[in-house]
Amino acid sequence: MNLNDLMPRALVIGTGLAGLSTALYLSEEMPVTLISKSVLRSGNTNWAQGGIAAAVSDSDSIENHIQDTLFAGAGLCNLKVVKNYVMQAPDRIRDLQKWGVEFDSNAKGIDLTVEAAHSNARVLHIKDHTGDSIHQKLADQILNNPNIELKENLFLIDFYTTRSAKNYCTDKSKWLGAYFLNSKTQKVESFSADHCILATGGAGRTYLYTSNWEGATGDGVAAAFRAGARVANLEFMQFHPTCLFHTNERNFLISEALRGEGGTLVNRSGERFMSKYSSKLELAPRDVVARSIDQEMKRTGDECVFLDMTKFDRTHLQERYPHIFQRCDSLGIDISKSPIPVVPAAHYTCGGVLTDINGKTDIENLFAVGEVSCNGFHGANRLASNSLLECLASSKNVCDTILGSKKVPNELQNIPDWRYTGTENEDELAVVHHIWDEVRRLMWNYVGIVRSNKRLERA
Template sequence: MSKTANPYDLLVIGSGAAGLSVALGVLAQKPKARVAVLSKNDLSEGSTKYAQGGIAAVLDAADSTESHIADTLNAGAGICVEPAVRSVVEGAREAIDWLIANGVIFDQEDGGLHLTREGGHSHRRIVHSADATGRAVQTTLEARIRESGAELFEFHNAVDLIREKLPQGRRGRCIGAYALDRRDGRVHRFAAKTVVLATGGASRVYLYSSNPDGSTGDGIAMAWRAGCRVANMEFSQFHPTCLYHPKAKSFLVTEAVRGEGGLLLRPDGTRFMDDYDPRAELAPRDIVARAIDDVMKRMGCECVYLDISHKPAEFITSHFPTVHAEALKFGIDMTREPLPVVPAAHYTCGGVLTDLAGRTDVDNLYAVGEVSFTGLHGANRMASNSLLECLVLGAAAARDIIAKTGAIAEIPELAPWDETWVTDSDEEVVVAHNWDELRRFMWDFVGIVRSNKRLERAKHRVRLLLDEIAEYYGSFRVTNDLLELRNLAMVADLIIKSALARRESRGLHYTIDFPTPDTVAPPQNTILVPKTFSNRRVT
């Protein structure tokens, strides 16, 4: 099946807050634009839906944008790009107003928005919808996109981006993508004048993750293969508190539990965060995650505990209904007892290098949200800045795309997907085995605490896996599992390369070989350049 007869004006790959913000932003100004949205699963099944805490925005007279900027720079451990931080923070109020105008309902207090506080923030500035803000945002934007006239392709997993072929073997602008329809196993062509990657992060590269199963680094891997630079892939954020239970699958316990007075306890009931940081439970996530990891290793325990049972039961159930209900499924009543918690991979702070309009190194290709690197997060993302980035930079990308409307040349016919030399696989166990091996050695060797020896071991293993996956990919018809494994292995390689290149500990990257930040050389972002790097550079 070909979509090239009448190319789309815009192809958005990803259906979370970032992708839908771009699509809706373009359609608001250009209602007749042909817009396609690809979603790997059903439209709602992405990381946005699972974001519990909220959206950081300066809305209190006692707060200020300068304070929010300072908090973000501090959490980023010296390598945030300040213009990016300022741009996103200053766009927060407009983003919240846009969500409210589209129907998102946030918690109210005394006639205004209720603001909570999370780790790293010096003020209450988290706008939220109970403890299910992401779900409120996702369901509202999904409703808007379904009534917008956009063409929606659910259960379509993008395989690769397509770049225009130029003389002398050069590659030009992005003109579309191939995507696997997971329902019939066929690969389709989608031609488009502009393509936006909004595929989220890559936290499923680790054995334990708070992310949904689809967070496999697809956009980062596709952009790298297409010739885009990536940056700061060594900074994988581990959320300190995910529910620990053999039957609980990656359930995140929101940061706001600590923000509202929750205490972290050893198995013997004693507090420990005061031993690691003067901010205690309100320290940034990297510090809290390392502290929990240290306690677990020192004591040989499988988890620590998060206790907010000293608060009134009504306060807990009204502020944290989602967490309370989920814990009850496993026989844990957080109004009466502490929650068992462990760290889990949560957010990819690095990604595809972009400017503040979402433009990548490849013409007509944008990246927005967790898939991208703008410089906002630096070496550690501060809580509730992620949805904010999706919204502010989604709107910026939409404005840039609209400004270019009419100036983009016609799209040539795309070559059909070639399956001439491949067959159906009769060894799916190979994919399952490699998937398991990859995530286990990434957790063991490239996790919360690293060393050169561990990283070298991981480097050797991922190279073997990449060769094996490439051979398998070239021999058999693609499946969803194979595509995700291929992308995860490539992203793992980028993470390992970046971690080996940083010879210091900073933010989320902690290595026992270089346990302190480098105070001699100015702090730098880690930028990797593919062999197929485009001539155009993001400025």
């Protein structure tokens, strides 16, 4: 008998930072099946430029980080969760270092930067490709871990629960398994486990303009909702103020760190305008800056505004922001000489599957971590660089809960075969693509940066 047969098993869906860290934590005591919608090295984590927030300097404090998070969240944060995550931050940084992550440093130690709505320099970074570098190190750990089985190219379709079984009734639904479409074979595959941890990320791709990767379509939220889990705060979509505005580049983010270092927002006339909208200028919370840019564009009739970094030395910009510098340069924009054209774009889903502080959903054995979840950490608006912290802190809480439960492994369920309801043809695909485009336009126009009851009703 295989020793793994005597141990509880976990199914982790999603391979961003939340999913990878969950798999690594759990693999210390149980076998894990890790599911990727695409390939292992895909997802929004790879696109995270700025860094991860943690109060690790002598001039900073846990309390300051807590207060900044509450301020950015517009009074709608869950204080208990905020305290828990922020207090974990230094330990989670050590976990990353244990997994091989090396943050940028200076003569005083780890180099810390300031970003919008932070009262102190507390953002640890790896130049301007922090998420990608972290993801690479954790992916290496995953591939060399014998207790983790990786399955790629599996698109989540639906969950199978006790409520799905016609002959079983219970007050509380229990997760039994999940169905996935294999994008390579076009066949449906099913998986079962003792615990399912949902880490599928957000839904930014449902908007016409977004900083998110193509797979951020809210699959996990939809599947959990259909299975009977409550969702919350889905109206709180955060719009990043500065996405590159260019005909050949619709999804490239211009990091918050540039404004943190002193970059200024100007209109086409070269006029710095944030003083009209906030006393915190370019370092106001993201929602404030995004609305201000939107209002300025409407006032001037322009398609974009500009982020001016021309006061900085070219060599410094190349060394500190190599990814941004190279991408802009490839499009004919020398950011040391010309301001960067930028517009707001859908960036982060602050709502999601409702969970408690330990990631538990309304469905037994189903947990949610990272952006797909909602427990009040971000409130109505996420503080810059708190997303990677959330991934780690939420996954650690879930894993401590699961590993502390001492659950006896169940006999794996025989999940019924997926029922195919019809055949696919080219006409259907054309209709689907058309509807998808219309949905994204509708979301942008009526459920966008500035919302009203009338616009929401139209949507």
